[in-house]
Amino acid sequence: VQTQNKQKIFSEKTGISSHKMMIIPFFKKLDSETRTQGLAVRKIENSFLYLGTGEPHKNHKRLIDAFCLFYDKYKIGVLTLSVDLEYPEIYNYILEKTKCQYPIHNLGYISHRKKVAEEYAKAQFLIFPSLKESLGLPLIESLEFKCKILAANYDYVKEVCIPSYEFNPLDSLEIYKAFEVACFEKKLPESISCITNEIVKLIAIIIK
Numbered sequence: 001v002q003t004q005n006k007q008k009i010f011s012e013k014t015g016i017s018s019h020k021m022m023i024i025p026f027f028k029k030l031d032s033e034t035r036t037q038g039l040a041v042r043k044i045e046n047s048f049l050y051l052g053t054g055e056p057h058k059n060h061k062r063l064i065d066a067f068c069l070f071y072d073k074y075k076i077g078v079l080t081l082s083v084d085l086e087y088p089e090i091y092n093y094i095l096e097k098t099k100c101q102y103p104i105h106n107l108g109y110i111s112h113r114k115k116v117a118e119e120y121a122k123a124q125f126l127i128f129p130s131l132k133e134s135l136g137l138p139l140i141e142s143l144e145f146k147c148k149i150l151a152a153n154y155d156y157v158k159e160v161c162i163p164s165y166e167f168n169p170l171d172s173l174e175i176y177k178a179f180e181v182a183c184f185e186k187k188l189p190e191s192i193s194c195i196t197n198e199i200v201k202l203i204a205i206i207i208k
Contacts (some may be wrong), residue, residue, distance in 0.1 A: 002135050003159040003195075024202045025195050030117055030141060041121040046077045046183050049123035049147070051116070051138045052130065054087025059129040059152075059169050061093060066175035068102050076183060077103065079127075080119060084109040120145035125182050128152060129169040136160050140195065149191040150178040162192040 001007045002025045011018045048067070052058045060083065067079045083090050083106055094106045110116055120126075126142035128151040139149060139160045151157045152169035165181050165188065167174040182188065 003156065005155045005159050006134060022205075024205075025135070025197060029197060030113060030144060041118050043124050044078065044122050045124060047080065047122060047124045048077060048127045048150075048179070048182070049080045049119055049125070049142070050127050050129070051082045051110070051119065054083040054090040057131045059131050060090045062169065062172045063127065063129045063175055064093065064097060064104065066172045067104065067179060068097060069172070069176050070179040071102055074180075074183070077179060078105065079103065080105045080107065080123065082107045082110055116141070117145070120147060123147050125150055125164075127175075127178065127182075128157070128163075129167075129175055131169055132156065139163075140193070143191060143193050147191070148182070148188060150182055158194070160193070160195050162194060164188050164191045 001010055001021055001023055004023055007018050007021050007023055010016065010021065050063060054060060060081065064079070067077065071077055081094060081104065083094060085091055085108070091106070094104055097104050098106070107119070110119070120142050123142070123145075124147065126138060126147040126149045128136065128139060128149065130136070130152060131154070133156045136156055139151065139157065142149060143161060149161060149163040150165045150167065151163040153166035154169070157163060157166070165178055167178045169175065
């Protein structure tokens, strides 16, 4: 398993002792050329990015409601999402909000890694309200592009990084507060990685 959080969940669901599991974080990093190309893009002030599919646990509706509430009050900010037509309920909800002139940009499914890098490079903040993750790759990738991370106050986040700000993802008003803090808190700390890629170790075990 990739994290201690996943070890605990897997053990609880299967009855397999955690002592029989190995914790080996592994993930595919953006290649250096893609990262360099992405870093050539300048960050946009008050820009928020959430890359993720449209499953219910990704928690898009609360995020969108919170952003719209924030925008109604302050008239600043841009929220970029990546929800495909495969998830019509959230896709159409985003469309409804954009028709009401909210600055929400939906990229749909992004297949090209260069485009992913560009979006991280443009975003000032990664906002991550997901209710569960196997790892949370955007948390890792966004750190390569110096994004400040606003994330759910859940264990899966803490195993990957120390975010700049944490919030209760089940409360739209707390997510709204995260937008406020991000835009108006001048001394918001940098986010810090807490994970290393041990894919070489994993491969060595597999081929042993």
